Amino acid sequence: xxxxxxxxxxxxxxxxxxxxxxxxxxxxxxxxxxxxxxxxxxxxxxxxxxxxxxxxxxxxxxxxxxxxxxxxxxxxxxxxxxxxxxxxxxxxxxxxxxxxxxxxxxxxxxxxxxxxxxxxxxxxxxxxxxxxxxxxxxxxxxxxxxxxxxxxxxx
Amino acid sequence: xxxxxxxxxxxxxxxxxxxxxxxxxxxxxxxxxxxxxxxxxxxxxxxxxxxxxxxxxxxxxxxxxxxxxxxxxxxxxxxxxxxxxxxxxxxxxxxxxxxxxxxxxxxxxxxxxxxxxxxxxxxxxxxxxxxxxxxxxxxxxxxxxxxxxxxxxxxxxxxxxxxxxxxxxxxxxxxxxxxxxxxxxxxxxxxxxxxxxxxxxxxxxxxxxxxxxxxxxxxxxxxxxxxxxxxxxxxxxxxxxxxxxxxxxxxxxxxxxxxxxxxxxxxxxxxxxxxxxxxxxxxxxxxxxxxxxxxxxxxxxxxxxx
Numbered sequence: 001x002x003x004x005x006x007x008x009x010x011x012x013x014x015x016x017x018x019x020x021x022x023x024x025x026x027x028x029x030x031x032x033x034x035x036x037x038x039x040x041x042x043x044x045x046x047x048x049x050x051x052x053x054x055x056x057x058x059x060x061x062x063x064x065x066x067x068x069x070x071x072x073x074x075x076x077x078x079x080x081x082x083x084x085x086x087x088x089x090x091x092x093x094x095x096x097x098x099x100x101x102x103x104x105x106x107x108x109x110x111x112x113x114x115x116x117x118x119x120x121x122x123x124x125x126x127x128x129x130x131x132x133x134x135x136x137x138x139x140x141x142x143x144x145x146x147x148x149x150x151x152x153x154x155x
Numbered sequence: 156x157x158x159x160x161x162x163x164x165x166x167x168x169x170x171x172x173x174x175x176x177x178x179x180x181x182x183x184x185x186x187x188x189x190x191x192x193x194x195x196x197x198x199x200x201x202x203x204x205x206x207x208x209x210x211x212x213x214x215x216x217x218x219x220x221x222x223x224x225x226x227x228x229x230x231x232x233x234x235x236x237x238x239x240x241x242x243x244x245x246x247x248x249x250x251x252x253x254x255x256x257x258x259x260x261x262x263x264x265x266x267x268x269x270x271x272x273x274x275x276x277x278x279x280x281x282x283x284x285x286x287x288x289x290x291x292x293x294x295x296x297x298x299x300x301x302x303x304x305x306x307x308x309x310x311x312x313x314x315x316x317x318x319x320x321x322x323x324x325x326x327x328x329x330x331x332x333x334x335x336x337x338x339x340x341x342x343x344x345x346x347x348x349x350x351x352x353x354x355x356x357x358x359x360x361x362x363x364x365x366x367x368x369x370x371x372x373x374x375x376x377x378x379x380x381x382x383x384x385x386x387x388x389x390x391x392x393x394x395x396x397x398x399x400x401x402x403x404x405x406x407x408x409x410x411x412x413x414x415x416x417x418x419x420x421x422x423x424x425x426x427x428x429x430x431x432x433x434x435x436x437x438x439x440x441x442x443x444x445x446x447x448x449x450x451x452x453x454x455x456x457x458x459x460x461x
Contacts, residue, residue, distance in 0.1 A: 011187070030186040030253065033402030039187040071195040074188070082183045104185040 011035050013143035014135070026146055043111050044070065046132055049125045050114035081106045112136050164308065168204045171310035174318075181246045189243060197236045207451040208235070214454050217371045218445050233446045241283045241399055241447070248286055249321050257290060258400065261409040264393065268409065269295035272349040273390040275381050277413075278397075279357035279437060280449045285319055287397030287407060288353055292326030300328045300345055301353045302338070302380075304360035332363050332380070339380065346388035353395075354381045357437055358450060366426060368434040370441075375454055377433070382426045386415040392429065394436045398444050410436050 009029030010016050020026035030036075048070045052058070057066050085102045088094040094102055111132065118129025165172040184192065201208060211231040215222065222230065247253050259265055268274055269291075276299070278284050284301075292299050301319070306312040319327055330338055342352050359365050359376045366379035385392045391412035398406045413436075415429040441448050 031256070031403050033404075036187050036402055037190050040190040043188070044191040068195070071192070074192065078180070078184050078188070082179075085183070099183050100185045103183055107185065107188070 012039070012139055013146055014139045017142040017146055020146070020149070026149075042132070043107065044074070046111050046114050046118070046128065047073065049128060050117055053118070053121055053123060053125065077110065078103065108136070165310065167308065168200065168207070169306060169308045169311055171308060171314050174311055174314045177243065177246050178250060181243070181250050186247075193236070193239045193243060197232065197239045200239075201232055201235050204235075204451075210451050210453045211235070214448070214450050215445065217373060217454055218441055218448075220371075230445070234449065237399060237447045238449050241286075241449075244399070244403065244405075245283050245286045245318070247403075248289065249318050253403065255286070255290070255403050255405055257405045257407055259407045259409070264409040264411065265395075265407065267412070268351070268393045268395070269297065271351070271391065271393075273346040273388060274351050274412075275346070275385050275390060275392045276351060276353040276395045277356040277381050277392050277433060278353060278395050279440070280355055280451075281357075281396050281440070281444060282398040282447045283405065284353075284355070284397055286405065287395070288319075288327045290397075290405075290407070296326075297351060298326050298328065299351050299353055300330055300342070302330045302332055302342070303355060305331050332361060332378070339384070342380075342384055343388055346384060346390050352384070354378065356381055356433060357441075357448075358452060358454070360452070366430050368430045370434055370438055370454065373454065375434075377430060379426070382415050382429050382433075385413075385429070386417055386422070386425060392433070394433065394440075396440050396444070398447050408440065410440075 009025060009027040010019055010032050011028060011030055012035060015032075015035065016026040016028065048066065051070055051073065052063065052066055055066070057063060081103050082099070084106060085094075085099050088102060115129040115132035115136070118125050119133065120126075121129075164170055180189075180192065208231055211234050212224075212227045215227045215230050215234075219227070219230070244255065248255060268276070278287075288299050288301055291297075306315055316329055319329055330342070332338065346352060356378055359378055364379040364383070365376045366382065368375055368377045381392060384390075391414055393412050394410040396408045398408060400406045413429050413432045415425060418425055
């Protein structure tokens with residue numbers, strides 16, 4: 001078996017920082033399967049719990065229904081985000097960033113908003129919200145460290 | 156077709172709307188959202204594309220005869236899920252030019268194919284044959300002519316044609332098996348000129364020349380064209396399959412070439428021998444990768460109609 005076109009690296013700053021500390025590379029990549037599956041599933045879970053609290057559904061049949069409602073919610077939210085992205089293009093706020101990077105930023109804000117609501121709620125789900133906030137904070141710190149590191153490297 | 160009917164036709168299972176939506180989602184949704192969205196879209200199509208689901212279940216009954224009805228439904232879902240990933244990956248490659256990892260099983264045979272002066276690549280509706288053709292053209296810097304059945308929906312067909320042209324960056328030329336005898340002469344000339352022609356040889360769609368083979372103990376109709384072309388042009392047939400191995404990771408599986416040598420015997424006997432060899436290869440690859448055999452028409456009905 002021959003292999004070619006090999007890739008490595010991570011997308012999120014926290015993992016890129018860890019990779020840099022371990023292997024010395026911090027290149028951004030979208031090729032990591034674990035990131036693709038775990039982050040997507042986590043965001044979906046967070047929004048699912050957020051919506052279940054909002055609508056107050058607890059019984060299994062309603063939760064099953066909510067699962068599909070959460071999917072529709074994301075399809076619509078991504079469309080709404082794309083309109084915001086379009087506005088940023090028209091107003092020239094973001095010109096060089098790709099659509100998916102801008103969407104990623106918006107999704108980051110939205111999921112953090114869901115997490116804040118969960119933390120404020122008296123529910124076991126607040127643990128999930130708190131965990132998300134810790135991960136987001138760690139990721140932001142990692143992004144700052146990576147930026148500082150890159151600046152010192154370029155000097 | 157009236158403009159109103161045409162509008163609603165866009166939203167049919169094979170309508171162009173879903174292909175356009177996929178392209179939109181690739182550009183707009185971050186890569187980590189694809190997994191969850193694909194799971195739900197797979198479920199959506201699993202229920203709404205009932206004829207395709209029934210065909211996959213019927214085919215699985217033949218491939219895995221000891222599997223129960225319920226297990227075959229679960230397995231059909233896996234086939235749909237893999238199909239969703241496959242067309243998504245093809246769209247990602249087309250729109251973002253993202254790099255894909257690939258592993259080659261039978262690297263020396265692929266080199267042989269890359270260096271061949273005229274060859275037929277015989278493949279199946281398996282994995283990402285569109286992506287595979289683009290990767291092959293890129294790796295060997297060679298043009299490839301792909302013969303395929305047109306999509307039933309005209310707008311979807313136009314969309315797919317444009318996608319292939321964009322993904323292959325002009326190195327993948329698409330021909331349609333509906334073109335009839337004219338195409339046969341055209342392909343023969345291409346093979347004699349040293350080109351590589353890729354044909355899907357696992358099912359017969361439309362009114363094309365057919366031959367009989369045996370798959371999993373059942374008689375099936377298969378396209379006769381690749382075998383006749385190989386015999387007349389004097390080129391080898393390389394069985395090649397592109398299977399999805401994981402996230403943005405593919406396997407290019409290439410098997411020993413099939414020679415359709417003209418002996419003194421009846422020409423059809425030589426072709427029958429090559430067809431039997433192809434059926435053996437196809438059977439082994441489908442047994443191994445049934446999750447990625449995107450045969451959305453029933454195998455047995457094909458021979459009944461034939």
